[in-house]
Amino acid sequence: xxxxxxxxxxxxxxxxxxxxxxxxxxxxxxxxxxxxxxxxxxxxxxxxxxxxxxxxxxxxxxxxxxxxxxxxxxxxxxxxxxxxxxxxxxxxxxxxxxxxxxxxxxxxxxxxxxxxxxxxxxxxxxxxxxxxxxxxxxxxxxxxxxxxxxxxxxxxxxxxxxxxxxxxxxxxxxxxxxxxxxxxxxxxxxxxxxxxxxxxxxxx
Amino acid sequence: xxxxxxxxxxxxxxxxxxxxxxxxxxxxxxxxxxxxxxxxxxxxxxxxxxxxxxxxxxxxxxxxxxxxxxxxxxxxxxxxxxxxxxxxxxxxxxxxxxxxxxxxxxxxxxxxxxxxxxxxxxxxxxxxxxxxxxxxxxxxxxxxxxxxxxxxxxxxxxxxxxxxxxxxxxxxxxxxxxxxxxxxxxxxxxxxxxxxxxxxxxxx
DNA sequence: AGATATATGTACTTATCGGTAAATAACCCT
DNA sequence: AGGGTTATTTACCGATAAGTACATATATCT
Numbered sequence: 327x328x329x330x331x332x333x334x335x336x337x338x339x340x341x342x343x344x345x346x347x348x349x350x351x352x353x354x355x356x357x358x359x360x361x362x363x364x365x366x367x368x369x370x371x372x373x374x375x376x377x378x379x380x381x382x383x384x385x386x387x388x389x390x391x392x393x394x395x396x397x398x399x400x401x402x403x404x405x406x407x408x409x410x411x412x413x414x415x416x417x418x419x420x421x422x423x424x425x426x427x428x429x430x431x432x433x434x435x436x437x438x439x440x441x442x443x444x445x446x447x448x449x450x451x452x453x454x455x456x457x458x459x460x461x462x463x464x465x466x467x468x469x470x471x472x473x474x475x476x477x478x479x480x481x482x483x484x485x486x487x488x489x490x491x492x493x494x495x496x497x498x499x500x501x502x503x504x505x506x507x508x509x510x511x512x513x514x515x516x517x518x519x520x521x522x523x524x525x526x527x528x529x530x
Numbered sequence: 531x532x533x534x535x536x537x538x539x540x541x542x543x544x545x546x547x548x549x550x551x552x553x554x555x556x557x558x559x560x561x562x563x564x565x566x567x568x569x570x571x572x573x574x575x576x577x578x579x580x581x582x583x584x585x586x587x588x589x590x591x592x593x594x595x596x597x598x599x600x601x602x603x604x605x606x607x608x609x610x611x612x613x614x615x616x617x618x619x620x621x622x623x624x625x626x627x628x629x630x631x632x633x634x635x636x637x638x639x640x641x642x643x644x645x646x647x648x649x650x651x652x653x654x655x656x657x658x659x660x661x662x663x664x665x666x667x668x669x670x671x672x673x674x675x676x677x678x679x680x681x682x683x684x685x686x687x688x689x690x691x692x693x694x695x696x697x698x699x700x701x702x703x704x705x706x707x708x709x710x711x712x713x714x715x716x717x718x719x720x721x722x723x724x725x726x727x728x729x730x731x732x733x734x
Numbered sequence: 735a736g737a738t739a740t741a742t743g744t745a746c747t748t749a750t751c752g753g754t755a756a757a758t759a760a761c762c763c764t
Numbered sequence: 765a766g767g768g769t770t771a772t773t774t775a776c777c778g779a780t781a782a783g784t785a786c787a788t789a790t791a792t793c794t
Contacts, residue, residue, distance in 0.1 A: 337770025338760040359650030361565040365752060376753070378772065386752070435650070441708055446563030446639070446646040450752090462712050490721045493709065497722050501705025504645055505697065508666050517694045518701050525729030541740025542790040569782060579743060584783070586741095654782095 344382055345396075347372040351383075352393035357435040360390055360444040360451045390443070390454050394461070397439050402428055405465060414476035417469075418495055418526050422519035425499050429506035430515055437503040466496045483527050491527070498522045548586055549600075551576040555587075556597035561639040564594055564648040564655045594647070594658050598665070601643050606632055609669055618680035621673075622699055622730050626723035629703050633710035634719055641707040670700045687731050695731070702726045 350371040354363050365386060369376055383389040397403070404424025411417045429437055440462060444455040473488035482488070502515050554575040558567050569590060573580055587593040601607070608628025615621045633641055644666060648659040677692035686692070706719050 334762095334770075336762055336768075338762095338772080340771065341760095355650075357650060358652055359563075359565065361563065362650060362652035362655060364652075364750075366750085375773065377755095377774095380753070381771070437650075439650075442650040445649055445708070445711055446559075446561060446566060446641070446643075448562055448566035448568075451566065459712055462708070466712075487721075490725060493714070493718060494722050494725045497705035497709050498701055499705070500708035501701035501703070504649070504666070504704035504707075505701050507649055508663055508670075510697070514697060517691075518698050521694060521698045521729070525725070538740075538792095540738070540792050542742075542792095544741065545790095568780080570780085580783075581744095581785095582742065590782070 340378075340382070342372070342374050342378070347374060347382070348389075348393055348396050351389055352396055352439065353434060355390055355393050355443055356397075356437075356439040359442060359447070360386075360454050361447050387454055391457060394440065394443070394458070398461070402431075404428055406468075409468060409472050413479070413481040414473055415481065415523075415526055415528060417472055417476070419523055421495065421499060422502075422522055423516065425502050426512050426515035426519045429502055430510060430512040436506040436509075438500075438506075441500050441503040442507065462496070462500070466492050469495060486527055495522070544582075544586070546576070546578050546582070551578060551586070552593075552597055552600050555593055556600055556643065557638060559594055559597050559647055560601075560641075560643040563646060563651070564590075564658050565651050591658055595661060598644065598647070598662070602665070606635075608632055610672075613672060613676050617683070617685040618677055619685065619727075619730055619732060621676055621680070623727055625699065625703060626706075626726055627720065629706050630716050630719035630723045633706055634714060634716040640710040640713075642704075642710075645704050645707040646711065666700070666704070670696050673699060690731055699726070 350373070351368055354367050354371045358367065363386075365376055365379070368386070368389070369379055372379065374382075379389065383392060398406070404421060404427075408417050408420035408424060411420050425438075440458050444451045444458055447455050470488050470492040473482060473486070473491055476482040477484060477486060477488060482491075498518065502510075502518060505515060505518065554577070555572055558571050558575045562571065567590075569580055569583070572590070572593070573583055576583065578586075583593065587596060602610070608625060608631075612621050612624035612628060615624050629642075644662050648655045648662055651659050674692050674696040677686060677690065677695055680686040681688060681690060681692065686695075702722070706714075706722060709719060709722065
């Protein structure tokens with residue numbers, strides 16, 4: 327079953343693939359940001375007309391939020407899977423290397439749509455900016471919780487400030503999104519990842 | 531003499547302060563980004579009408595570029611002054627602490643306009659995006675050159691990869707801009723700065 | 735004082751913005 | 765086959781985007 331479509335068995339069937347269209351919308355929002363994306367950009371990329379877009383996804387804002395959901399649930403997403411690695415160091419390692427690999431991948435826009443989708447934006451975009459901030463802060467909180475567990479597990483020194491460590495790691499990851507936008511390649515991001523890992527506290 | 535005005539002694543004198551108006555424009559671009567800022571936003575904040583804006587600053591794009599110049603030449607700017615500190619460590623220290631202090635300062639928008647002014651943007655903003663990328667990459671290059679000198683001075687280990695070190699530091703600084711947008715306060719950014727400095731290579 | 739030169743306010747232009755009304759088309763069910 | 769339901773197409777809406785024409789106001793220079 328599709329993640330987003332919920333096709334009834336009455337009426338004219340939808341002529342386009344909602345998931346494929348959402349993927350196209352994500353690509354546009356990722357590249358141009360919420361304010362920089364027009365409905366014409368979206369309908370052109372998605373291959374549908376505006377009424378189809380509105381009927382299927384609500385409006386621009388709801389489409390954006392659905393695209394973000396898709397972004398975070400994609401196979402190449404690295405954040406949540408990394409949390410399940412057995413040690414704090416491996417969590418950090420997988421996040422940093424995943425980011426290095428993914429953010430400079432030229433098969434899609436550079437960076438991270440959660441970082442750059444609505445960073446500085448118009449008042450019309452205030453609510454989606456808020457939604458993205460919440461996602462980033464929640465990610466940081468999840469990482470802190472994971473590091474708290476690591477302390478219990480004994481793979482972080484007992485005096486570790488897990489809040490600072492999580493914030494530091496997120497700062498580097500978010501900075502890597504900017505670096506990818508600057509044109510940094512995966513190898514260059516990997517070097518940053520490696521330098522970050524060298525400073526990472528090891529098992530006590 | 532003013533940085534931007536160049537008043538002739540003929541004709542009706544300008545009724546507003548160009549520098550003050552440019553400061554207002556910077557504030558709006560900083561908070562809303564290039565795409566998110568309308569001319570109405572600008573004229574309202576600057577206290578002038580559109581024809582005055584166009585006569586004085588050219589157009590939206592040129593106004594933005596002048597605002598960025600102002601941003602980088604302000605007294606509270608920390609990047610270029612930090613380059614003149616006597617050792618590589620002190621350069622990093624001043625940049626990181628300057629960023630922690632400045633980016634969360636609530637007397638102006640959070641973060642850094644060079645990072646967030648046109649990160650993901652429309653095609654209309656492509657040239658200003660390019661200009662900002664150039665500024666960021668040039669800053670990184672300047673930092674690398676400074677670290678090369680530090681190696682000669684002997685306050686960085688001789689095997690230091692200065693390019694990676696500069697990129698790592700810029701990654702953290704740019705990440706701190708996102709953190710500030712997330713709502714992080716100066717103290718939280720300072721903790722990130724401190725953690726970054728702990729990993730910084732010390733003299734030989 | 736008058737000519738010249740620049741700035742200002744009002745009102746306007748064209749294009750595009752996000753969003754929708756209404757008619758038509760394509761399907762399922764009875 | 766025909767009714768019910770949903771999707772698609774075309775054409776449109778009011779609002780706002782960036783940018784400007786033009787008349788008027790205010791200064792200096794001669």
